[in-house]
Amino acid sequence: MAVKQMRQQRRKEFVMLLRQPGLFACIVVILAILVLFCIFPVLRLLWTTITNQEGHLDLSNVEHIMNSTNFFTSLGNSLMLGLTVAVISTIIGYVFAYAVTRTNMPGKRFFHFMAMLPILSPPFVISLAMILLFGRSGVITKTLLHIRNHNVYGFGSLMIVQTLALFPLAYLNLKGMLESIDGSVEDASRSLGASRVKVFTSVTLPLSIPGVFSALLIVFAKSISDFGNPQVLAGNFSVLSVDAYMQITGLYDLKTGAFMALSILLPAMLAFFIQKYWVARKSFVTITGKPVGNIQRIRDRHIVVPLFIFCLLITVIVIMLYGTVVWISLVKTWGVDMSLSFKNYEFVFKRGMSAMQDTLLLALIATPITAVLGLVISFLLVRKRFFGKKLMEIASMIPFAVPGIALGIGYILSFNTPPVLLTGTAAIIVAALVFRTLSVGVEAGSNSLRAVDASIEEASTILGANNLTTFTRISLPLMRSALFSGLLNAFVRSMTSVSAVIFLVSVNWNLLTVSIMSEIEGSRLGVASAYCVVLMVIVVIALLILEVAVNGEGSRRKRK
Amino acid sequence: MSEKQAVSVELKDLVKVFPAYGTQGDFTAVNHVSLIAEPGEMVTLLGPSGCGKTTILRMVSGFEIPTSGQVLIGGKDVSTLPPNKRNVGMMFQSYALFPHLNVFENVAYGLRIKRIPDKEIKDRVHQVLELMQIEPFEQRMPNQLSGGQQQRVALARAVVTEPSVLLFDEPLSNLDAKLREYMRDELRKIQQRVGITSIYVTHDQSEAMAISDKVVVMRSGVIEQVGTATGIYTSPDNCFVADFMGKANFLPVTRWQPDGTAEVFGQTVHAKPSAKLGQKQPVLMVRPENVLLDENGPFTAKVETATYMGQTFQYVLNCQGTQISVADYRYHTNGVFRPGADVRWTMAEPSLRLIPAEEVKA
Ligand SMILES: Nc1ncnc2c1ncn2[C@@H]1O[C@H](COP(=O)(O)OP(=O)(O)OP(=O)(O)O)[C@@H](O)[C@H]1O
Ligand SMILES: [Mg+2]
Numbered sequence: 001m002a003v004k005q006m007r008q009q010r011r012k013e014f015v016m017l018l019r020q021p022g023l024f025a026c027i028v029v030i031l032a033i034l035v036l037f038c039i040f041p042v043l044r045l046l047w048t049t050i051t052n053q054e055g056h057l058d059l060s061n062v063e064h065i066m067n068s069t070n071f072f073t074s075l076g077n078s079l080m081l082g083l084t085v086a087v088i089s090t091i092i093g094y095v096f097a098y099a100v101t102r103t104n105m106p107g108k109r110f111f112h113f114m115a116m117l118p119i120l121s122p123p124f125v126i127s128l129a130m131i132l133l134f135g136r137s138g139v140i141t142k143t144l145l146h147i148r149n150h151n152v153y154g155f156g157s158l159m160i161v162q163t164l165a166l167f168p169l170a171y172l173n174l175k176g177m178l179e180s181i182d183g184s185v186e187d188a189s190r191s192l193g194a195s196r197v198k199v200f201t202s203v204t205l206p207l208s209i210p211g212v213f214s215a216l217l218i219v220f221a222k223s224i225s226d227f228g229n230p231q232v233l234a235g236n237f238s239v240l241s242v243d244a245y246m247q248i249t250g251l252y253d254l255k256t257g258a259f260m261a262l263s264i265l266l267p268a269m270l271a272f273f274i275q276k277y278w279v280a281r282k283s284f285v286t287i288t289g290k291p292v293g294n295i296q297r298i299r300d301r302h303i304v305v306p307l308f309i310f311c312l313l314i315t316v317i318v319i320m321l322y323g324t325v326v327w328i329s330l331v332k333t334w335g336v337d338m339s340l341s342f343k344n345y346e347f348v349f350k351r352g353m354s355a356m357q358d359t360l361l362l363a364l365i366a367t368p369i370t371a372v373l374g375l376v377i378s379f380l381l382v383r384k385r386f387f388g389k390k391l392m393e394i395a396s397m398i399p400f401a402v403p404g405i406a407l408g409i410g411y412i413l414s415f416n417t418p419p420v421l422l423t424g425t426a427a428i429i430v431a432a433l434v435f436r437t438l439s440v441g442v443e444a445g446s447n448s449l450r451a452v453d454a455s456i457e458e459a460s461t462i463l464g465a466n467n468l469t470t471f472t473r474i475s476l477p478l479m480r481s482a483l484f485s486g487l488l489n490a491f492v493r494s495m496t497s498v499s500a501v502i503f504l505v506s507v508n509w510n511l512l513t514v515s516i517m518s519e520i521e522g523s524r525l526g527v528a529s530a531y532c533v534v535l536m537v538i539v540v541i542a543l544l545i546l547e548v549a550v551n552g553e554g555s556r557r558k559r560k
Numbered sequence: 561m562s563e564k565q566a567v568s569v570e571l572k573d574l575v576k577v578f579p580a581y582g583t584q585g586d587f588t589a590v591n592h593v594s595l596i597a598e599p600g601e602m603v604t605l606l607g608p609s610g611c612g613k614t615t616i617l618r619m620v621s622g623f624e625i626p627t628s629g630q631v632l633i634g635g636k637d638v639s640t641l642p643p644n645k646r647n648v649g650m651m652f653q654s655y656a657l658f659p660h661l662n663v664f665e666n667v668a669y670g671l672r673i674k675r676i677p678d679k680e681i682k683d684r685v686h687q688v689l690e691l692m693q694i695e696p697f698e699q700r701m702p703n704q705l706s707g708g709q710q711q712r713v714a715l716a717r718a719v720v721t722e723p724s725v726l727l728f729d730e731p732l733s734n735l736d737a738k739l740r741e742y743m744r745d746e747l748r749k750i751q752q753r754v755g756i757t758s759i760y761v762t763h764d765q766s767e768a769m770a771i772s773d774k775v776v777v778m779r780s781g782v783i784e785q786v787g788t789a790t791g792i793y794t795s796p797d798n799c800f801v802a803d804f805m806g807k808a809n810f811l812p813v814t815r816w817q818p819d820g821t822a823e824v825f826g827q828t829v830h831a832k833p834s835a836k837l838g839q840k841q842p843v844l845m846v847r848p849e850n851v852l853l854d855e856n857g858p859f860t861a862k863v864e865t866a867t868y869m870g871q872t873f874q875y876v877l878n879c880q881g882t883q884i885s886v887a888d889y890r891y892h893t894n895g896v897f898r899p900g901a902d903v904r905w906t907m908a909e910p911s912l913r914l915i916p917a918e919e920v921k922a
Contacts, residue, residue, distance in 0.1 A: 008628060009625055020642050453656060459658070459717070460669065461623075461643045462646075462650045463669055
């Protein structure tokens with residue numbers, strides 16, 4: 001078509017946008033904020049690694065790091081860990097998802113809930129439990145098996161811990177995928193005489209391949225980005241996220257740290273965006289639009305029983321690990337005097353009070369900002385046409401896609417000089433929490449908005465409402481569930497994130513997770529456990545409050 | 561409802577091209593459309609699915625921006641005016657009621673946006689609800705209403721703000737046949753009473769005929785014919801229009817004169833040539849109700865099928881290899897013919913038209 005005509009149309013679109021100054025300003029401001037907090041820090045990270053003190057292009061530093069053998073060892077370790085964890089987590093996640101969606105296995109809700117537990121808790125709780133159980137003075141290794149000086153640190157433990165922490169991501173992804181495959185395809189194949197195994201290998205598995213790839217890529221990205229677990233548990237097994245942290249806090253070598261962070265940032269981001277734009281698009285699920293409820297669930301005992309045992313085993317391990325943390329938090333002196341006491345909690349509520357208050361305060365500030373910003377962005381992305389839409393979409397995802405360590409370094413690099421001098425303030429922590437979580441809110445908002453008939457909002461517009469009114473009076477009430485899940489998610493992640501904020505905390509503003517890390521480093525594991533329990537209790541309370549808020553609203557509406 | 565000065569709506573050489581998506585090329589949904597709806601007039605856009613009707617409405621309402629051409633409301637170019645400032649009312653195909661607001665609040669929404677005092681809002685909403693006979697439901701939520709009631713709420717919501725233009729996008733398509741007819745007449749009455757310039761989209765030709773001052777028949781983004789319902793029904797410009805507005809038989813013409821004298825099945829008939837005929841090869845258009853079974857008729861044919869429809873007996877005749885549909889309203893006097901029977905027939909000559917031959921339906 002005539003390019004000129006198209007340009008004319010664009011111009012008219014732009015003029016119409018200008019005639020809605022509120023909307024226009026909103027788009028410009030959000031774009032500016034996103035560029036500043038989501039893109040600029042990453043570019044700054046890149047810039048720092050490839051320039052010298054004077055700001056000229058200089059790769060000698062990179063060369064120097066590359067020449068040290070340590071770097072490649074760590075890179076190799078990170079990638080190897082990522083791949084192993086990705087494969088194992090995906091397998092476990094698949095079994096869980098298959099069992100939950102395709103069989104009549106008992107206790108499905110329970111398994112589902114237990115699989116969510118690692119997502120709701122700070123990342124290193126499982127690591128802590130590993131040390132408590134299998135460490136030098138571990139309950140199992142020392143007390144039960146009388147092994148002296150058992151070395152729990154290293155690849156093996158790390159792999160187990162990351163697998164347990166990350167298989168829920170794979171599970172959720174694959175569950176969604178399996179649910180969206182029209183079960184009648186499988187039933188059809190079955191009625192054509194195919195055995196269960198045949199149906200699985202010839203229909204279910206091929207249809208879920210895109211989901212499997214998604215799961216692999218996501219878990220891989222999260223594994224190489226992970227900082228909390230390796231920091232606690234890696235020992236001599238060096239990985240880049242911890243190395244980068246060490247370089248900066250131990251050797252004050254920001255450049256080397258930045259480069260290392262960048263080297264995990266690239267593969268993590270690559271994996272994320274491949275998953276987002278390629279695998280997701282490739283999916284050939286037959287979505288019928290209605291939930292697949294009438295699918296024939298598998299009842300054959302020889303299939304259900306092994307699946308059940310497998311899920312039970314994984315779940316029991318998860319429960320055991322979390323139980324250990326709770327137990328140890330209630331013990332006087334772990335490994336010495338195992339009698340029950342509240343000593344650790346007394347300590348936590350005395351010494352940890354300020355960190356707890358800070359964490360709660362910052363999380364409570366970050367949560368509504370994240371949720372509302374996420375919904376506004378999703379509204380713009382789904383419903384509006386404007387220049388820089390792609391930029392907005394990508395920018396909002398970047399902080400989620402990059403390793404937290406890289407984001408944290410990017411933030412200190414970017415905001416420690418005027419004009420945006422934020423280091424040491426609460427604002428920088430809030431910003432990190434907000435933008436790190438933003439993408440999830442945008443995603444939830446977009447999904448729920450796509451389910452709302454656009455003409456409902458158009459009806460509001462044509463009746464004379466401007467964009468703000470339409471958003472607050474129509475879209476927002478219709479996105480309520482997304483709003484609540486966005487709030488919850490933002491809160492949980494704000495309470496539990498470590499890697500993105502570890503460089504940003506200061507004497508003025510400390511966070512619970514960071515306190516826990518330092519307690520673990522100082523081997524005060526009882527106190528660390530108590531901290532973890534407190535943190536998890538806060539999260540559960542928040543969850544219950546929101547649950548009540550949502551259900552209460554729901555039932556009130558129904559009664560109406 | 562107070563009388564307001566009605567305005568005209570004018571589309572000038574309107575084009576809408578949707579940009580290439582994926583492997584497909586650019587798609588021209590609306591192709592150089594020009595049209596005027598005079599003040600207070602009810603104009604219907606009629607055409608098959610996908611011909612660009614909704615796209616035109618969305619350009620008038622401002623949800624789509626024309627690739628080229630202009631939309632004028634009351635003589636003013638509104639092409640870049642945001643939809644909320646156009647003072648246009650719209651009834652959506654899906655009704656688009658606000659699911660979280662009750663009937664009263666749905667209807668009051670537009671008035672609240674205009675910051676009208678509460679007292680007046682109450683009065684005006686009640687007035688409209690009464691007019692639509694849905695007052696008893698004012699406290700109900702939209703999902704507690706039947707389709708017809710929802711539709712009336714949607715109409716009430718669209719007219720209560722007294723827009724200068726009303727747009728309807730297939731507002732009746734979700735209703736059953738009976739209710740559709742009833743609502744169609746109600747809608748027409750209300751539109752005439754309020755005197756709002758309206759554009760009405762439908763792909764149902766009987767709806768278009770019943771409701772409009774002016775019918776616009778469209779195909780693939782292009783206007784095929786504009787006229788009154790009777791004008792288009794009796795004198796279609798081409799086979800597509802003839803076939804879309806009702807049923808039509810197209811009989812082969814072997815010889816013809818510019819004055820409309822034509823030879824069909826070896827007999828000479830007198831038909832009116834269509835304005836668009838020119839030098840093209842014509843066919844003879846005759847509607848099924850104008851094919852008359854008559855034992856003295858000049859034509860012969862064999863009955864292929866016979867279907868009882870209540871009002872009529874419908875036949876398909878075979879005349880020298882050409883199938884002809886007949887709607888016989890006088891089967892009581894004519895008697896009923898069974899398949900295989902030989903019949904004689906004739907045509908109501910004033911209704912015959914010569915139109916350019918072409919394939920039916922694109
Ligand atoms: N946003 C869009 N992008 C690309 N093509 C579009 C878009 N909107 C509409 N079209 C295409 O433009 C053509 C006209 O669409 P439109 O909705 O105007 O049809 P319609 O006449 O209202 O049909 P129906 O009677 O089915 O509602 C269709 O072929 C449609 O596929
Ligand atoms: Mg349409």
